Amino acid sequence: MSVKHGLLALLERGPMYGYQLRAAFDSATGGTWPLNIGQVYTTLSRLERDDLVAALPENDGQRPYEITGHGRDELKKWFATPVQRGDRPRDEVAIKLALAITTPGVDVAKVVMTQRTATMRTLQEYTRLKTQPGDLPWLLVLDAMIFQAEAELRWLDHCEASLLRYEPQALPQTADVEVPR
Amino acid sequence: MTVLELRGVHRVHGTGETAVNALDDVSLTVEPGELVAVMGPSGSGKSTLLNLAGGLDSPTSGQVLVDGTSLQSLSRKQLAAWRRKRIGYVFQNLNLIASLTAAENVALPLDLDGVRGSRKQAEQALSEVDLDGYADRFPDEMSGGQQQRVAIARALIGERRLVLADEPTGALDSRTGETVLRLLRSKVDAGAAAVLVTHDARHAAWADRVVFLRDGVVVDVSERDHPEQLLSTP
Numbered sequence: 001m002s003v004k005h006g007l008l009a010l011l012e013r014g015p016m017y018g019y020q021l022r023a024a025f026d027s028a029t030g031g032t033w034p035l036n037i038g039q040v041y042t043t044l045s046r047l048e049r050d051d052l053v054a055a056l057p058e059n060d061g062q063r064p065y066e067i068t069g070h071g072r073d074e075l076k077k078w079f080a081t082p083v084q085r086g087d088r089p090r091d092e093v094a095i096k097l098a099l100a101i102t103t104p105g106v107d108v109a110k111v112v113m114t115q116r117t118a119t120m121r122t123l124q125e126y127t128r129l130k131t132q133p134g135d136l137p138w139l140l141v142l143d144a145m146i147f148q149a150e151a152e153l154r155w156l157d158h159c160e161a162s163l164l165r166y167e168p169q170a171l172p173q174t175a176d177v178e179v180p181r
Numbered sequence: 182m183t184v185l186e187l188r189g190v191h192r193v194h195g196t197g198e199t200a201v202n203a204l205d206d207v208s209l210t211v212e213p214g215e216l217v218a219v220m221g222p223s224g225s226g227k228s229t230l231l232n233l234a235g236g237l238d239s240p241t242s243g244q245v246l247v248d249g250t251s252l253q254s255l256s257r258k259q260l261a262a263w264r265r266k267r268i269g270y271v272f273q274n275l276n277l278i279a280s281l282t283a284a285e286n287v288a289l290p291l292d293l294d295g296v297r298g299s300r301k302q303a304e305q306a307l308s309e310v311d312l313d314g315y316a317d318r319f320p321d322e323m324s325g326g327q328q329q330r331v332a333i334a335r336a337l338i339g340e341r342r343l344v345l346a347d348e349p350t351g352a353l354d355s356r357t358g359e360t361v362l363r364l365l366r367s368k369v370d371a372g373a374a375a376v377l378v379t380h381d382a383r384h385a386a387w388a389d390r391v392v393f394l395r396d397g398v399v400v401d402v403s404e405r406d407h408p409e410q411l412l413s414t415p
Contacts, residue, residue: 113401120382120391120403127386131366146383153382161222 008075011067030138116156123149184374185211190243203229205397216369218377218385221394227378235345269336269344273351277320284316287335306334326357344375362387
C-alpha cells in the first residue's frame with residue numbers, strides 16, 4: 001500500500017488538512033504505520049500535481065485538500081485491485097535464515113529459536129492489545145498482524161523440523177558461477 | 182504464594198533400553214495471576230507436564246507442589262480430595278456429564294465433598310462465564326462454546342486457584358475459541374493461576390509466559406513482561 005492511496009481514502013470522507021490527515025491515518029492503522037507530517041505534505045503535493053486532490057482556500061492558516069474526480073477513480077481502482085505478493089517488502093527473516101544455512105559457523109537452530117522467541121513475544125503483545133477496547137478497523141489491522149506473526153511462528157517450527165533432517169549439499173564455488181557480461 | 186511448582190521433574194516412561202524421557206529435569210513455577218502456555222510438537226512432553234501438575238501422574242524424580250504441598254506426600258485418597266478442591270481441569274473433549282444439567286456439572290466437585298450451597302455457587306460460577314439462565318440446560322442443549330464455558334465454570338468453582346487446560350479450544354471455531362481464552366485470561370487476571378497446553382501460537386499468546394518443550398526439555402521461554410520469572414533448565 002502506498003501513502004498516496006491511504007490519503008485518498010481518508011479524503012473521500014471529506015476535506016482535511018495535513019495534520020488532520022496524519023491523525024486520521026494514525027487512527028485508522030492504530031499507529032502501526034507512523035507517518036511524519038513531511039511525508040503527508042510531500043504526498044499531497046504529488047497528488048495535487050497529478051490532479052488527484054485539489055487545494056482549497058486557506059482556513060485559519062491551514063490549507064485543506066479535497067479529493068477530485070480523478071482521485072475518486074484512482075481510489076476505486078485501488079480498492080478493486082488485489083495486492084500482489086510481489087508488491088510487498090521481501091521477507092527479511094526468510095532471507096536471513098536461508099543465508100544462515102549456507103554460511104559456515106552459524107548456529108541455524110539458534111537463529112530459529114531467537115527469532116521464534118522474539119516473534120512469540122510480539123504475538124503476546126498484540127494479543128494483550130486485543131484485550132483493550134478498540135474500533136473494528138483497528139481490531140482488524142491488529143488481527144492481521146496477529147495472523148502474520150502466527151504464520152511466521154508456524155513457518156519457524158517447520159524450519160526447525162526441517163533442519164533436523166537436513167543434510168547439506170556441496171555449494172557451488174564462486175568461481176563456478178557464471179558472471180553476466 | 183506460588184500456586185504450582187515443578188522442581189527438577191523427570192518422568193521416564195518404560196524401563197531399560199525402551200525407556201523414554203518424557204520430561205527431563207523440568208523446573209517451572211506458576212504464580213497467582215499468571216497464565217503459562219506450554220507449546221511443543223507431539224511427544225514433546227506437554228501433556229505429561231500437565232498430568233504431573235494435576236496429580237494425575239507422578240514424577241520419576243523431582244517434586245510437584247501445589248500451594249506448597251508436595252503431591253507425592255499425599256495418599257491416593259488425600260490426593261483425590263486435594264485435586265477436587267484445588268485444581269480445575271479443562272479438556273478439549275469437555276468431559277461434561279450428559280445426564281447432568283449445567284449447574285449440576287459445575288457443582289459436582291463441591292457435591293462430592295458435601296459442600297452446602299453448591300447450587301448457588303454453581304449458578305454464580307455460570308453467571309461469571311456469561312451463562313445466566315443456562316443452569317438447568319443439559320449439555321446437548323448448548324452450543325460447543327457454551328459447553329466449554331460450563332467446563333471452565335466447573336474448573337474454577339470453589340477454592341480452586343489452579344486451572345490446567347489441555348487444548349481447551351480444540352473443537353471450537355476461531356471466534357468461540359477466542360471467547361474461551363478471554364475468559365481464561367480474565368479468571369487469571371482475577372487471581373487464579375493457569376497452565377494452558379496448546380499447539381496454537383495464537384492461543385498461547387494470551388499467556389504471560391510461553392514455554393517451549395522439545396523431547397521433554399524446556400528449550401525456550403518467551404516472557405511477556407515478567408523478566409524475573411523463575412523458570413529454568415539447568
